[in-house]
Amino acid sequence: MFEHLVDIYTSTLVSTLTGWKGTSGSRKTELPADDIVLFDRELCPECRTVRQAVTELNLDVMVYPCPEEGDRFKSLLEELSGSIQLPFLFDKNSGQKLVGKDAILEYLFKEYGQKEVPEKYTSQRFNGLLEPVVEFSIEALRLKKGKSAKLSNLPEQPLILYSFESSPFSRPVRERLCELEIPYKLVNLGKQQRADMGPAGFRMHTGPYVPVKGSKREAFLAKYNDVMVPFLIDPNTGQELFHSKKILAYLNREYAKH
Ligand SMILES: N[C@@H](CCC(=O)N[C@@H](CS)C(=O)NCC(=O)O)C(=O)O
Structure with missing residues (x-):
């Protein structure tokens, strides 16, 4: 219990160190028909961007x-x-195939945002002098989780994880999926309006929660009666799980080779 609290606390510090980028999602509702595939490492600064x-x-x-x-x-x-x-x-x-954060960002914002890459993704604090310090702190805070591979069994079908990048509760799950080299569909439920803000159960608004019309959040609420991330679906076992601690225990039990 205490270990998990520390995990979430340091994850929250990482979200703060990275300026809570990856919290908001656009209100655009149409999604591309086919997959966008990302080869990624959780504890890699370029991949994080x-x-x-x-x-x-979105x-x-x-x-x-x-x-x-x-x-x-x-391979x-x-x-x-x-x-x-x-x-x-x-x-x-x-x-399109793109290597490196700059090429990927330029492509994604042009193709799916019809705009230039926002300055927050290109600007550097104190002429870039702060970035190595921030990255060093992140690695130390997270004890290098999400960096190196651990032995695991490969599931037949990819898992599905609902998350958003800065979510302190979702980061430990993504780290574990990365270490275990488990492929997964990352469904982003970024915050699209004020009523989406806050941890689950303490939303910054009064009255019933109404997500943006036509959004993934609206579909999620209709199906699961709440909107909370992380949420993991494992099509291989039929498991559907809320709560970071439960999901981590499930991944360890089901896929880690001890
Ligand atoms: N006990 C849950 C808490 C999860 C939680 O509060 N997640 C936040 C995001 S970090 C959330 O879902 N907030 C509501 C929202 O985004 O609509 C867990 O351990 O996973």
Whole structure:
């Protein structure tokens, strides 16, 4: 219990250190028909920036986690990209393949936001002098979770995780999925209005919660009677789970090789 509280507390500090980018999502309701595939490492600053943008653009991505010393998806990455550099994005809708945060951000904002990359993704604090300190602090706070591979069983079908990038409760789950090299569809439920703000159960508004019309949040509420992330669906076992602690225990039990 105490360990999990510390986990969530340090995760909240990381969200603060990264300026809570990846909290808001656009109100755009139409989603691309085909998968956008992201080869990603949770504790990689460039990958984090891409995930922040993906939350902001309200996109979902199919994530292939590539932790250090993990080679489950290395050959697929090399085959698609021609290199093993992360992040790598393959948009099946347009056939575009992009390596590195700058190319990916430019593409995503143009294609799905019809705009230039917002300054918050390009500006550097104190001429970039602060960034290494921030990254060092993040690695230390998170005890390098989400960086290196751990032995695991590969599920037949990818899992589905509802999340948004800055969510302190969702980060530990994404870290674990990354370490275990488990592919998953990342469904972003970024905050689209004031009523979405706050932790589950303490929303910053009075009266019944009404999500934006036509949004993924609205569909989620209709199906599950609440909107709360992380939420994990495992099509291999039929499990559907709320609560970070329960999800972490499930992943360890079901997929980690001890
Ligand atoms: N006990 C839950 C708490 C989850 C939680 O409060 N999540 C926040 C996001 S970090 C949330 O869902 N807020 C409501 C919302 O985004 O609409 C857990 O451990 O997963």
